[in-house]
Amino acid sequence: MTRAPTAAQRQVIDAADPVTGRLRGTQAQLAALVKRGLAFRHPRPPHDHFLTPAGHRMREAVPEPQVPTPSTGVFTPRVGGEEGAPLAGPARLREVHSAWQGLLELRRMTHPDGAVDRPCGWERTHLVQAAALALEAAGHRPAGGDADGYRVRATAQPEAVAVYAPDPGTLAACGATLERAGWQAGEYTEPRTRVRYLLASPRRV
Helix, strand or coil, X not given: CCCCXXXXXXXXXXXXXXXXXXXCCCHHHHHHHHHCCCEEECCCCCCCEEECHHHHHHXXXXXXXXXXXXXXXXXXXXXXXXXXXXXXXXXXXXXXXXXXXXXXXXXXXXXXXXXXXXXXXXXXXXXXXXXXXXXXXXXXXXXXXXXXXXXXXXCCCCCCEEEECXXXXXXXXXXXXXXXXXXXXXXXXXCCCCCEEEEEEECCC
């Protein structure tokens, strides 16, 4: 049974990178988290420490704190329709690329066979954000301001999100992107509104 971490160790867990789970703390704090099964030390240099699935579950058991970095702040994938969302300039593109590469690394580290072609545990517990990151990283434009683009929304179905797009071509392109990112996606029509949408879920095999 995992013992509860101390307050200082809990701060380290709460401050973990929201995508990769990378930790920052003293060697004693990190070693204690490893001993509790909440973190692991990467075997490759620079031997950073990352949250284990148990560590992620503990971190997500309470609202995640906003832990800004000195330059960019907390990264948040654009799900479409946000007010005051960042523009798709060079800085945003770099952030999205870095977040996507971090997510691929998380897949590699957490899948038993090191696979990066299917979603990991973090994505299955953050469905909307994960699907939005895959779309934004592939260059799709999210809806916002005076621009129309994709919108990712939660659904009542377990492990499934709905993706809306302004036209059939964009919707099909979003579906192809999600398929390449390890999701299953199919097009459906809402019975009352007749609006077409994608129903997407993380692929397991």
